[in-house]
Amino acid sequence: MRPILYLFIFLLGTLSFAQGNKAFEQANTLYNEGNYTEALNRYTSILEEGEHSAELYYNIANAHYKLNHIAPSIYYYEKALLLKPNDKDILNNIAFAKNMTIDDIEVVPEVGFSRLIKKATNIMVFDKWAKVSVVLVILFVLLFLVYYFSQSTSKKRFTFITSLSFLILALIALSFAFNSYGLEKKNQPAIVFAQESQIKSEPNLRSTEAFKLHEGTKVQVVDTVSNWKKIKLADGKMGWILNDDIKLLKDF
Structure with missing residues (x-):
C-alpha cells in the first residue's frame, strides 16, 4: 500500500511542478507581449500558491518596474538578491529601479x-x-x-x-x-512602501519628526515596539516608522 501512496504523491508533485512551469511560461509570454499588468497577475498567482524562486521574484520585479511601481519593484529585486546575491541581471536592474527613488542616502563605509x-x-x-x-x-x-x-x-x-x-x-x-x-x-532589511513616511524620534504619533522617507528606500529594522519599528539608514540615521509603512524582505 505504501509504494502506491508514494507513487501518488510523486505524480501529484510532478503534476503541480508542470502546472507551475506552464503558468510561469504563460506569464513570461504576456510580459514579452507588453501586457505587464496581466503578466504581474499571473506571476503573483504563482507566488500565492507557495512557489518561491529568484527567477519568479526577478520577473515580478521587472513587471512592477515596467508599471512604474517603485517600492514593489525594488522590494522583489531585493528578494531575488537574497536567493542569488551575485546575479548580474538582478544587480543591473535594481540599479535602474533605485534611480526612481527620491531619498539620496549616503552609505557610510565601515572602517578598521x-x-x-x-x-x-x-x-x-x-x-x-x-x-x-x-x-x-x-x-x-x-x-x-x-x-x-x-x-x-x-x-x-x-x-x-x-x-x-x-x-x-x-x-x-x-x-x-x-x-x-x-x-x-x-540583518533585518525592509523597503519603505508608503509614498511618504514621517520618521518619528519616539514610537508614538505625538513625538517629533526626525526626518521623512519615501517609497523604495531600503532600511534596517533594529527594534519593534507595538506597531512601530525602529529603523537605521545606511548613513547611520535612526528613527521610528509605522509597521504598515514598510515591508520586511525576509518574509517569504
Missing part, C-alpha cells in the same frame, strides 16, 4: 578592524563555517591520535604541531560561524 572581521566572516555563510569547523576538529582528533600512538620523535613533533594548527583553525572557523549567525540574525 570590525570591517576586516565582517569581510572575513562574509566569505561563507553560517552553516558552511560550521561544517568547516567540524572537519577541522575531525582532522585535529585524527592527527592527535597519530601523535599519541607514534613512536617516532620527528613524527610526533610534526603531528603535534599540525594537529594544534587544525585545532586553532577550528576555533577560528567556529568563531566566524557564530559571528555569521549573529550578523544574519541582526
Whole structure:
C-alpha cells in the first residue's frame, strides 16, 4: 500500500511542478507581449500558491518596474538578491529601479578592524563555517591520535604541531560561524512602501519628526515596539516608522 501512496504523491508533485512551469511560461509570454499588468497577475498567482524562486521574484520585479511601481519593484529585486546575491541581471536592474527613488542616502563605509572581521566572516555563510569547523576538529582528533600512538620523535613533533594548527583553525572557523549567525540574525532589511513616511524620534504619533522617507528606500529594522519599528539608514540615521509603512524582505 505504501509504494502506491508514494507513487501518488510523486505524480501529484510532478503534476503541480508542470502546472507551475506552464503558468510561469504563460506569464513570461504576456510580459514579452507588453501586457505587464496581466503578466504581474499571473506571476503573483504563482507566488500565492507557495512557489518561491529568484527567477519568479526577478520577473515580478521587472513587471512592477515596467508599471512604474517603485517600492514593489525594488522590494522583489531585493528578494531575488537574497536567493542569488551575485546575479548580474538582478544587480543591473535594481540599479535602474533605485534611480526612481527620491531619498539620496549616503552609505557610510565601515572602517578598521570590525570591517576586516565582517569581510572575513562574509566569505561563507553560517552553516558552511560550521561544517568547516567540524572537519577541522575531525582532522585535529585524527592527527592527535597519530601523535599519541607514534613512536617516532620527528613524527610526533610534526603531528603535534599540525594537529594544534587544525585545532586553532577550528576555533577560528567556529568563531566566524557564530559571528555569521549573529550578523544574519541582526540583518533585518525592509523597503519603505508608503509614498511618504514621517520618521518619528519616539514610537508614538505625538513625538517629533526626525526626518521623512519615501517609497523604495531600503532600511534596517533594529527594534519593534507595538506597531512601530525602529529603523537605521545606511548613513547611520535612526528613527521610528509605522509597521504598515514598510515591508520586511525576509518574509517569504
